[in-house]
Amino acid sequence: MSKTLSIGLKEWAVVCDALLSGRQAILLRKGGIYEAAGEFELEHREFLLFPTFLHQNPDSVKSVWRSLIQPHASEPASVQIQGWAQVQWIGRVESRRKFDLLDDLHLWDTPLIDMRFNYRPDNPLYMILLRAWRLEKPASIAVDADYAGCRSWVPLKTAVNIEPSRPVLAEEQMARIQQRLLGVCAPE
Numbered sequence: 001m002s003k004t005l006s007i008g009l010k011e012w013a014v015v016c017d018a019l020l021s022g023r024q025a026i027l028l029r030k031g032g033i034y035e036a037a038g039e040f041e042l043e044h045r046e047f048l049l050f051p052t053f054l055h056q057n058p059d060s061v062k063s064v065w066r067s068l069i070q071p072h073a074s075e076p077a078s079v080q081i082q083g084w085a086q087v088q089w090i091g092r093v094e095s096r097r098k099f100d101l102l103d104d105l106h107l108w109d110t111p112l113i114d115m116r117f118n119y120r121p122d123n124p125l126y127m128i129l130l131r132a133w134r135l136e137k138p139a140s141i142a143v144d145a146d147y148a149g150c151r152s153w154v155p156l157k158t159a160v161n162i163e164p165s166r167p168v169l170a171e172e173q174m175a176r177i178q179q180r181l182l183g184v185c186a187p188e
Contacts, residue, residue: 004159008050016049019132020083022168027128045087060112081139085130091185093125098184133165
């Protein structure tokens with residue numbers, strides 16, 4: 001029996017590309033997905049990487065990534081699901097100064113990072129370490145009206161077979177990244 005997933009996390013297409021190329025393994029979130037007993041938690045620990053195009057902002061990513069963002073007036077009629085991810089670790093980012101030590105682990109540029117830290121400053125910023133897996137055979141998904149809107153999770157009408165797939169980063173690489181994240185999230 002093959003393994004399937006039917007939930008997607010909507011994320012900018014350029015971020016999906018970075019995750020699936022091994023050039024990024026983290027996401028930033030400031031609440032809003034799910035918090036129980038004061039602790040941030042993701043509703044799903046495994047999910048498809050569902051690329052979005054409409055709201056990508058070239059000024060929010062480092063210059064080497066900007067050319068990969070093409071303007072879109074609307075979301076496409078279908079998207080290619082290239083991979084999926086597993087949550088490995090979630091930590092609270094206490095300071096911008098410490099987060100800046102991770103500059104080589106993400107594609108975001110200063111304006112986006114500033115916005116994330118400054119938006120609702122009383123709410124903590126969380127970093128999510130993901131282990132991404134690239135599908136051997138990408139799946140084409142028709143973009144349904146139910147998938148539209150400003151939401152993180154997309155329950156797909158059709159499950160996607162995630163086998164075979166291969167991890168983008170080796171376990172040793174993931175362990176090194178997690179050690180760096182632990183250092184950044186340690187109390188000062």
